[in-house]
Amino acid sequence: MGSVLVVASRMSGGRRKTGLAEPAFCVGISIYFLFSMTYLRLTPALVFVDFGVKLLMPLILLFFFRNHRLRPVARTVLVLYGVLVVYTALIALASEAPGLELLNTVKYVYPLLFLAALLLILNPATFSLRILSPIPYLGAAFALQTLVVFVAVQSGHPPPSEMITLEAYKDMPFRSYGLLGFSQGTIATGTELEVYRAQSFFMEPTRLACFLESSTILGVGLYSYQKRKRMLVCAILSALSLIATFSTTGYIVIFTTAIFLVIAMYCRKKGRVSPIVWILAFAFTAVCVWGYVTSLDAFYTRADSKVNMALGKPAWETLVRIGFVQDSIELFLERPLGIGVISAEDSGVMQNHSGAGDVIAPLVWLKIAGLFGLILQLVIVIKVLRIALRRVSTGGIQRYIGLAFFANVVHHCFAGDWFDTKFFFLLACVILTDTFEFPVTERTKRIVRSNLALGSPVPSPASYQSSKGMDGIFKV
Numbered sequence: 001m002g003s004v005l006v007v008a009s010r011m012s013g014g015r016r017k018t019g020l021a022e023p024a025f026c027v028g029i030s031i032y033f034l035f036s037m038t039y040l041r042l043t044p045a046l047v048f049v050d051f052g053v054k055l056l057m058p059l060i061l062l063f064f065f066r067n068h069r070l071r072p073v074a075r076t077v078l079v080l081y082g083v084l085v086v087y088t089a090l091i092a093l094a095s096e097a098p099g100l101e102l103l104n105t106v107k108y109v110y111p112l113l114f115l116a117a118l119l120l121i122l123n124p125a126t127f128s129l130r131i132l133s134p135i136p137y138l139g140a141a142f143a144l145q146t147l148v149v150f151v152a153v154q155s156g157h158p159p160p161s162e163m164i165t166l167e168a169y170k171d172m173p174f175r176s177y178g179l180l181g182f183s184q185g186t187i188a189t190g191t192e193l194e195v196y197r198a199q200s201f202f203m204e205p206t207r208l209a210c211f212l213e214s215s216t217i218l219g220v221g222l223y224s225y226q227k228r229k230r231m232l233v234c235a236i237l238s239a240l241s242l243i244a245t246f247s248t249t250g251y252i253v254i255f256t257t258a259i260f261l262v263i264a265m266y267c268r269k270k271g272r273v274s275p276i277v278w279i280l281a282f283a284f285t286a287v288c289v290w291g292y293v294t295s296l297d298a299f300y301t302r303a304d305s306k307v308n309m310a311l312g313k314p315a316w317e318t319l320v321r322i323g324f325v326q327d328s329i330e331l332f333l334e335r336p337l338g339i340g341v342i343s344a345e346d347s348g349v350m351q352n353h354s355g356a357g358d359v360i361a362p363l364v365w366l367k368i369a370g371l372f373g374l375i376l377q378l379v380i381v382i383k384v385l386r387i388a389l390r391r392v393s394t395g396g397i398q399r400y401i402g403l404a405f406f407a408n409v410v411h412h413c414f415a416g417d418w419f420d421t422k423f424f425f426l427l428a429c430v431i432l433t434d435t436f437e438f439p440v441t442e443r444t445k446r447i448v449r450s451n452l453a454l455g456s457p458v459p460s461p462a463s464y465q466s467s468k469g470m471d472g473i474f475k476v
Contacts (some may be wrong), residue, residue: 139215
C-alpha cells in the first residue's frame with residue numbers, strides 16, 4: 001500500500017513551490033502581454049523599453065525559473081515553427097528587399113522565444129492555476145478603462161482627445177484619450193450619432209475583443225474551479241467591454257465557440273462524434289454567420305440611431321474583406337512560394353495586390369510563406385486544436401483553456417496572424433494539458449487506500465478525473 005501511495009504522491013507533482021516564484025512569473029508575463037499586444041511606443045523612451053521587454057523578458061524567465069525537458073508535442077511544435085521561420089528567412093534572401101525582409105522576419109522570433117520559454121518552464125508540479133490569472137486581470141483593467149470612456153462619451157461628456165502621430169508605426173495619425181487609450185475606432189466622431197468602440201491601447205477594437213474573449217472564458221473557468229469571486233468580476237467586466245467593442249468578429253467568435261462547446265459536450269456523452277455531426281454543425285454555423293454578416297448593412301442604413309450605428313456595418317466593409325481574399329489568391333498564383341514579410345508600401349510585387357495577406361491569418365501566411373508556410377501553420381493549429389477538443393470534452397479547467405484557444409484561433413481567421421503573445425500562451429497551456437498526468441488529489445488517495453483495504457483492483461489515475469473537473473492539470 002505504501003508503494004502505491006508513493007506513486008500517487010509522485011503523480012500529484014509533489015509539493016508545489018511557494019514564495020515569490022508564481023507572483024514573479026505572473027508579473028513577468030503580464031508585462032510581456034502589455035508591451036507585445038498593445039501599442040505603447042508613444043515616445044522614444046517607450047520604443048526602447050518595448051524592444052527591451054520583447055527581447056529580454058523570455059530570456060529573463062528562462063534564467064530565473066526552472067526549466068524542464070520538452071515533451072514530444074512541444075518539441076514537434078517548436079520544430080515546425082523553427083522550420084517556418086527559417087523558410088521565411090530564405091524567402092527574404094531571394095526577395096526584392098532582402099535587408100528589410102530579414103529585419104521584419106526577426107520580429108517573428110521574439111514571440112517564438114516567449115513560446116519556447118513557456119514550454120520549458122510551465123509544469124503543473126511547480127506552478128498553479130495562478131499562471132492563468134494575468135489574462136483575466138489584464139482584461140478587467142482594459143475593461144474598466146474602456147467602460148469609463150464609453151459611459152463618458154455616450155452620456156455626452158467625452159474626455160479630452162487629441163490627434164497623435166505614431167512615429168514607430170509609419171507616422172500614422174491616431175486619435176487618443178491619453179491615459180484612457182485610443183479612440184480611432186469611434187464611429188461617427190463629433191456627430192450626434194457618435195459611438196465609442198472600446199479599444200484601450202490596442203490598434204483596433206477587434207484586437208481588444210480578441211483579448212477580452214480569452215479573459216472572459218478563463219475568468220469564468222477560474223471562478224468555477226476555484227470559487228474566487230474576483231475572477232467572476234473580471235469575467236463580467238471583460239464581457240461588458242467585449243460587447244462595447246461592437247466587434248463583428250468578436251460576436252461571431254462567441255457564437256462559434258458556443259457551438260464548439262456543444263459539440264464537445266456531445267462528444268463527451270457519446271464518446272465519438274460521427275463526421276455527419278461535424279458537417280451539420282459547420283454548415284449551421286456558416287449559415288448563421290453569413291446571415292448575420294449580410295444583415296449588418298440593412299441594420300446600419302435603415303434608421304439613424306446610435307444602436308443601428310453601433311451594431312450595423314456598411315456593406316463596403318464586407319466587400320473589403322472579400323477583396324483581401326481575391327488579392328491574396330492572385331498573389332499566390334503569381335508567387336506560390338511566398339514573398340516574405342513586407343508591406344504593400346515597400347513592395348513592388350504587391351502594387352497590384354495591396355490587400356493580399358491583410359488581417360486574415362491564413363491569408364497572411366499564404367502571402368508570407370506561400371503554400372508551404374500555410375500548410376505548416378495549419379498542421380500546428382489543427383494538432384493543438386485536437387488536443388483542445390479532447391480536453392474541452394473532459395471538463396475541468398482544461399475545458400476553459402481549450403475554449404479560449406479555440407476562440408483565439410477562430411478570431412485570427414478574421415483578424416490576426418496566429419502569431420501573437422496570447423495565442424502562444426494559450427497554445428502552451430493546451431499542450432501542457434496533453435503532456436502531463438492529472439494530479440492525484442487527497443480524495444484519490446483515500447479511494448486507493450479503501451480499494452487496497454477491500455482487496456479491490458486499483459483503478460488507473462486517469463479514471464479519477466471527476467465529471468466536474470476537480471482534478472485539473474494544475475495543482476491548486
